[in-house]
Amino acid sequence: MAWLELLSDYTFQNVVIGASLLGLISGPLGCFAVLRRQSLLGDAISHAALPGICLSFIITGSRDIGGIIIGSLITGSAAALIMLMLTRLSRLKTDAGLGACLSIFFAVGIVLLTYIQGTNNASQGGLEAFLFGQAAATLRSDLWVMGSITLVTLLLLAAFWKQAKLVTFDAEYARTLGMPTTVIEASLTAMVALAVVVGLQMVGVILMAAMIVAPAAAARQWSRHLGGMLTIAAGVGIVSGVSGATISTLSRGLATGPLIVLTATAIVLISLALAPGRGLLWGMIKHYRQKSALQQQQLLYALYKHSADPSRASPTLGSRRMFHKLKQQGYLTRSLRGATPSDDGWGLTAQGQAEARRVVAAFEELAS
Amino acid sequence: MATSDLTDTALSIKNLTVSYHNQPVLWDIDLDIPAGVMAGIVGPNGAGKSTLIKSLLGLVPSLSGEVMVHGRPYATQRKRVGYVPQRSSVDWDFPTTALDVVTMGLYGRLGWLKRPGRKERHEAQEALEMVGMSAFAERQISQLSGGQQQRVFLARALVQQADVYFLDEPMAGVDATTERAIIDILRRLRDAGKTLIVVHHDLQTVRTYFDWLLLLNVRVIASGKAEEVFKIDHLRQAYGGQIALLDDNESLMFSASKVK
Missing domain, CATH: 1.10.3470.10 (ABC transporter involved in vitamin B12 uptake, BtuC)
Structure with a gap:
């Protein structure tokens, strides 16, 4: 009503x-x-x-x-x-x-x-x-x-x-x-x-x-063509105009113009963070995933190459999380037989061996 | 086309002078380039190579001089001239596709209000095919590599079906494979009777790429057939003596790089 x-x-x-x-x-x-x-x-x-x-x-x-x-x-x-x-x-x-x-x-x-x-x-x-x-x-x-x-x-x-x-x-x-x-x-x-x-x-x-x-900055994030960018920018402009005006009327007294601008800015921020392909958030997630995948590969590589020297396989605090993650994936086992606290006895499982061999092969192919 | 080919001079420049902030950039250039050659413009940094092309095309104001393309003033011959600018001259984050950029080459022909349609898109697609980029037609131009961007620019000029092409450092910053691909395309165009005028910076490849040469350093140092121009005294004159020509393999070395 x-x-x-x-x-x-x-x-x-x-x-x-x-x-x-x-x-x-x-x-x-x-x-x-x-x-x-x-x-x-x-x-x-x-x-x-x-x-x-x-x-x-x-x-x-x-x-x-x-x-x-x-x-x-x-x-x-x-x-x-x-x-x-x-x-x-x-x-x-x-x-x-x-x-x-x-x-x-x-x-x-x-x-x-x-x-x-x-x-x-x-x-x-x-x-x-x-x-x-x-x-x-x-x-x-x-x-x-x-x-x-x-x-x-x-x-x-x-x-x-x-x-x-x-x-x-x-x-x-x-x-x-x-x-x-x-x-x-x-x-x-x-x-x-x-x-x-x-x-x-x-x-x-x-x-x-x-x-x-x-509106233009927001639209650039979502569009791959100039025509699309213009249409989206018009849409962003209209949406922020209408919602700014509505908020202003409902709130009784808050200035319309600044509210329109603030709404548009909010849309820009969301677009900068979330737009597929160009969004900052996806970039950060991708970077984190790549980093973690590389760490995992490096760890497998090191364990495989230095398996004869188990003392090297004692994790530092930082990489401990990665060890547990690899264990969850079934690549690592942990035997606690008679080792000193510094030697936790991490070792590759058969599955881990196979994965490590794959990683080593890929690394060596890259290097050649 | 045949009517205007009374002369076999593709490009004729008379008395061209360009200055920037009271500094002469190009001084009293007189030049004739015959039709059907692959011509290189070579000279040190700041010699005015790019400025020469830009002033011919009217992009940089000149103090004096006249430019004739196939015997007629350039302004009446725009449709017969294609231009491939330096890749870095545009913002590649522009929201568009490779095919769309190539279609832009047809905008001059379409006139004021007509929009590019299926025929134009087909022509653009063919030009992309020629430069080996048909698989990238719908790719965002920001996602293309440097060499691919250069090929898209080349395709945009090809689609104009011009008779004289100006290319500004088309080989700058592209890998060896792309450079070979570009040179192949340019040679095919020359063999089809087109004239190609290319700003080039790599002295090593000058002899193999070009059959006609302009050695430039503000003034014309030498111009003519490549084997007559590409001589050590000419190069010394253009580059200021800091250059040596090794006769045995016809390769060049800069004395500065020998010191290292």
Whole structure:
């Protein structure tokens, strides 16, 4: 009953649809940004959106979404362009260029924000909400704008799929095929700016970068094809958007944007650990198994080679576990006849002899 | 194709100069490479071998110079030129398969909106077959060895069915078996009338691999038939005297490596 009530709640509907749209656009575009090693470009663009938001408010005097979108697109793209020019023309590296652009534009934005707050304009209230987003304030009309941006962007991506893919994988080769790589790369960057615009209302300029990077990073773990990666990233984006929005509404008062980002991060962590083939956990298990198998083989090898000298077969504390494991497998026996405590009298069984011979043969084949 | 083959010069470069941060990387290059040869570009590190190929293809801006492919400006002849970049130039962790990478060689032919279909996949599969990689078609490219990645790049260029191929160190970091396989493929292409222009770093194999040679160190030191170019004074000029040619087995030694 509570769920039904929740689903018919106007604000909740708006927030959930908005969060889904954000996931739908930021996931796929994030994939391209991450694969082009430009994940932080999204961060620079989103921080640089703040001066645009403030400028549009100063000029239009209202919080109209159209003006805010145009303003943030202009300053966001300007930051991206300046960053690219800095790294092309000077000897500044990408990270330094990004860092400089991000902080300068954001600083200008904050200065403008405090200036606006100082003017005591009645309608300025809540402009600072764009810092961390204010999902609950999303209107139906905002959703139409966000929806159209998402639709147009995804259609463009589908139409120029080949070009986007090749430029991302090997831009120089794409140029030798006659593709206008600069235009394609600039469009991909501009689309990231569009994704940022969609996310302004939901998660705000500061955390927006996470919505670009996190779904893509999670999706890379699960996918073997670019198309699959984009689909999964969109899915991760939508799931984290919807669950973040739901948790926020149910908890009454916890901020939506950060919750969406935290959900996405949780999915990334799970993906990094558990994804088949690429997951860290499987890597660790595999490493441990190999290590243990090698120890076992080395032990059998040593026992077989030095069987004439039983005093060598007394286990140290560390290898004692391995001795017992081999005994369980039936490869070793332990005779306690009259030996000193240091000589536990471990010996190979017939089965152990056979296994050891196999190991020795394999080792010697490797060595030759 | 026959109409543009009025000249039997596959590649003609006039007055090419490239500089990077005010340092000349290539200076006043004049060069003609005849069609149907396997041409090697040889020179010391920093001689501008890769830069030469990249500036010909318009990937590096040049200060001056013009490039003609089979008698026409390169920009109009893109479809007749294939490029095999250095293996290290891309991120091999990109989520895709070997077959898909080879199919990328056909993107230029497909135009703006058409997607690769069954015909294109079939052609790509054939190119993989030629380089002995058909068993790896559906393999993730991150799981290929260095030599296999190099062959995939070669197949991507083969599928273009070009007349002139530029290869940037195709033998770098591959084992002897792969090197032989690659050389076999290149020889077959040359025998089919294609022109191959290969950046190469191993002086030991220059004489056996190439029938035409460019010795480069910022300027053209010498160019022409391999046996005329591969001479000790030319090599001294290019490598700065630290080189000796052992006549008995025609192998080379660097004086530096003799000291060790």
